[in-house]
Amino acid sequence: MLDPAKIRQQFPIFAHYPQLAYLDNAATTQKPKAVIDTITNFYEKGNANIHRGVYGLAVQATQQYEAVRQKVAGLIGAPKPGTIVYTTGTTAGINLVAQSFLEPRLQAGDEVVISFMEHHANLIPWQMACKRTGAKLRVIPMSQDGILDREAYRNMLSPRTRMVALVHVSNTLGTINPIEEMISLAHQQSIPVLVDGAQSIAHFPIDVQALDVDFFVFSGHKMFGPTGVGILYGKEAHLAAMPPYQFGGDMIRDVAFEETIFAEAPQRFEAGTMPIAGVIGLGAAVDFLQTLDKTEIRQHLKQLGQAAREELQRIEGLRVIGNAAQATAIVSFVMENVHPHDVATFLAEDQVAVRAGHHCTQPIMDFFEIAGTTRASFSIYNEMWEVEQLARSLKNIQHFFSV
Numbered sequence: 001m002l003d004p005a006k007i008r009q010q011f012p013i014f015a016h017y018p019q020l021a022y023l024d025n026a027a028t029t030q031k032p033k034a035v036i037d038t039i040t041n042f043y044e045k046g047n048a049n050i051h052r053g054v055y056g057l058a059v060q061a062t063q064q065y066e067a068v069r070q071k072v073a074g075l076i077g078a079p080k081p082g083t084i085v086y087t088t089g090t091t092a093g094i095n096l097v098a099q100s101f102l103e104p105r106l107q108a109g110d111e112v113v114i115s116f117m118e119h120h121a122n123l124i125p126w127q128m129a130c131k132r133t134g135a136k137l138r139v140i141p142m143s144q145d146g147i148l149d150r151e152a153y154r155n156m157l158s159p160r161t162r163m164v165a166l167v168h169v170s171n172t173l174g175t176i177n178p179i180e181e182m183i184s185l186a187h188q189q190s191i192p193v194l195v196d197g198a199q200s201i202a203h204f205p206i207d208v209q210a211l212d213v214d215f216f217v218f219s220g221h222k223m224f225g226p227t228g229v230g231i232l233y234g235k236e237a238h239l240a241a242m243p244p245y246q247f248g249g250d251m252i253r254d255v256a257f258e259e260t261i262f263a264e265a266p267q268r269f270e271a272g273t274m275p276i277a278g279v280i281g282l283g284a285a286v287d288f289l290q291t292l293d294k295t296e297i298r299q300h301l302k303q304l305g306q307a308a309r310e311e312l313q314r315i316e317g318l319r320v321i322g323n324a325a326q327a328t329a330i331v332s333f334v335m336e337n338v339h340p341h342d343v344a345t346f347l348a349e350d351q352v353a354v355r356a357g358h359h360c361t362q363p364i365m366d367f368f369e370i371a372g373t374t375r376a377s378f379s380i381y382n383e384m385w386e387v388e389q390l391a392r393s394l395k396n397i398q399h400f401f402s403v
């Protein structure tokens with residue numbers, strides 16, 4: 001069994017805020033001491049730029065930076081470190097694929113399929129690529145429970161479909177999409193698939209080879225690593241065929257005024273000075289995650305999510321948004337006659353940190369005809385008392401506004 005209290009001790013922030021129920025993990029997770037120490041150590045004892053220096057510090061920094069590719073490959077079951085591209089986050093990874101992989105092969109009349117529950121980061125880059133080329137964005141519909149319509153998806157795929165881009169876990173509804181099946185359906189028609197793993201990477205074991213996914217993207221800061229760094233996994237053949245996305249230092253093999261020869265992937269996608277300390281910190285986050293049992297993580301989050309849903313559904317005037325049987329510990333809700341931001345502000349007074357708003361998923365808000373939700377999202381260091389603290393505080397808010 002996962003011991004959240006013990007895990008909590010590894011996160012210095014909770015020593016400073018022992019009463020805090022931090023339930024904003026879908027926005028960003030807290031950082032364990034091992035990650036903080038690794039970054040501090042790098043700046044104190046190892047700082048240098050990578051790849052070009054021949055002195056000790058530069059060689060060591062380069063080795064550390066490159067070694068993280070292997071760690072990340074191990075975490076997600078990627079075949080080779082060369083299939084791991086460092087980015088600045090999920091958003092950057094999706095933009096890279098949309099512009100470098102998809103756009104050159106997109107023509108007027110082609111189609112790109114996304115789902116109704118995409119984060120704006122997995123919507124706008126494809127929308128822009130479609131607008132620039134005259135292609136059409138198709139959207140998989142969803143039910144009132146926040147479940148994608150698989151039949152509609154199946155019917156949507158056609159010889160005109162050039163790409164499918166899907167969120168693995170909805171950051172607003174908590175729905176876990178059946179991506180194995182959805183990838184396989186797309187592949188039956190040779191359509192490449194990108195999966196946005198921003199919310200799944202810290203919740204489940206991921207095996208990109210078993211999934212046979214073409215691209216998988218995520219952010220370091222949602223998996224106990226630092227901000228400013230993320231990962232794009234891409235199949236080797238795709239990455240090798242993709243032109244660079246940004247140009248400048250470190251992504252080249254040879255430069256003259258007439259012509260430039262670019263480096264191979266993944267270096268050709270890493271222009272300029274990358275977030276070196278961030279990458280090295282991400283390596284420590286991967287090491288930390290690897291000390292935990294993924295099945296136990298999944299079980300723990302399932303329990304917290306179910307408990308939160310049950311507690312919240314019992315509160316009068318409170319509606320949970322999204323009700324998929326396959327869901328993780330991300331729970332959105334609205335309280336009758338109280339604005340989601342007011343709910344979040346009152347919760348903050350009771351030491352419950354949540355988020356309110358559209359969560360970068362405005363189409364979901366339009367679908368449910370609401371301005372926004374309040375969202376509680378859990379992680380490995382959250383415990384049952386935090387669910388109770390949330391529910392108790394919500395009951396008080398409900399009572400306060402109803403008298």
Ligand SMILES: Cc1ncc(COP(=O)(O)O)c(C=O)c1O
Pocket residue numbers: 026027088089090091092119121122167169170171196198199219
């Ligand atoms: C599902 C999903 N996709 C993409 C993103 C964007 O991540 P980032 O801002 O780290 O690029 C988020 C962030 O909340 C997310 O939850």
